[in-house]
Amino acid sequence: MSTLDEIRGCFVRDGFAYFDLAAYLPDVQEAAGNLGRIPEGAWSHIIRNREGEFELPHDRLSEIARHQRMAEEDLKEGRFSFSFERLNDTIANAGVYEFHLMKRLLGSTAMANVLLNVTARRPTRIVQFYISRFGKGHFISTHRDPGQSFGVAVNLTRGWDPNHGGLTVILDGECHTARACLVPTAFQMLVFDTSKRSTPHLVSMVSVSPPQARMAAIARYDAVPAE
Numbered sequence: 614m615s616t617l618d619e620i621r622g623c624f625v626r627d628g629f630a631y632f633d634l635a636a637y638l639p640d641v642q643e644a645a646g647n648l649g650r651i652p653e654g655a656w657s658h659i660i661r662n663r664e665g666e667f668e669l670p671h672d673r674l675s676e677i678a679r680h681q682r683m684a685e686e687d688l689k690e691g692r693f694s695f696s697f698e699r700l701n702d703t704i705a706n707a708g709v710y711e712f713h714l715m716k717r718l719l720g721s722t723a724m725a726n727v728l729l730n731v732t733a734r735r736p737t738r739i740v741q742f743y744i745s746r747f748g749k750g751h752f753i754s755t756h757r758d759p760g761q762s763f764g765v766a767v768n769l770t771r772g773w774d775p776n777h778g779g780l781t782v783i784l785d786g787e788c789h790t791a792r793a794c795l796v797p798t799a800f801q802m803l804v805f806d807t808s809k810r811s812t813p814h815l816v817s818m819v820s821v822s823p824p825q826a827r828m829a830a831i832a833r834y835d836a837v838p839a840e
Contacts, residue, residue, distance in 0.1 A: 617730040624731055628806040629783060634767055635800035637727050644718045645769040647711045655706050660696045662687050688754050695753040698746040716742050719832045731804055732763055734836035747779050747827040752818035755788055757811035762836035766803045769828040773797040778820040779827040784813040797827050
């Protein structure tokens with residue numbers, strides 16, 4: 614297991630680092646344990662294509678299918694696009710206990726100390742938080758995440774088969790060469806710089822209907838330099 618000093622060295626050198634969060638924050642395992650209980654109605658389908666960005670409830674099937682087709686066409690043509698499901702931090706989801714348990718954990722003092730050791734920056738607040746869910750046909754094409762100080766993606770899926778897709782690929786600055794390819798692994802956390810540099814990356818399309826969805830907790834943080 615890498616030490617936090619070694620992980621920080623990777624973050625400073627490369628602009629990103631990834632490691633087993635459960636080794637430093639064991640409570641993430643309990644927080645992730647009941648995500649399967651989240652009601653289906655709490656999830657929305659978010660799609661980006663040439664017509665814009667759309668967040669749709671699950672019962673708008675014809676709209677989802679139309680926007681999905683356009684997103685896949687845009688992916689083929691090299692335009693930025695994405696399609697996946699998202700659990701948002703909204704008033705409507707205020708009663709989703711499992712969601713808020715994970716958000717509290719990622720905003721906790723223990724998590725702040727881990728991030729401080731990895732980034733040499735002290736988190737001041739979570740600017741954005743959501744849980745993503747990927748099934749067949751879901752993807753995010755190459756993009757950079759500007760703004761805030763840094764972001765994290767904590768994988769919440771056990772036993773993911775890399776043959777199903779859903780891989781996070783981190784690219785070089787020219788977006789020509791893969792610097793890292795991450796198979797979703799339970800409680801693995803990717804930390805990426807969004808201020809001093811931007812890290813181009815993508816999530817490859819999930820090509821089959823997996824036994825369980827690919828889920829991750831996503832958070833973006835404001836932070837100040839460590840004293």
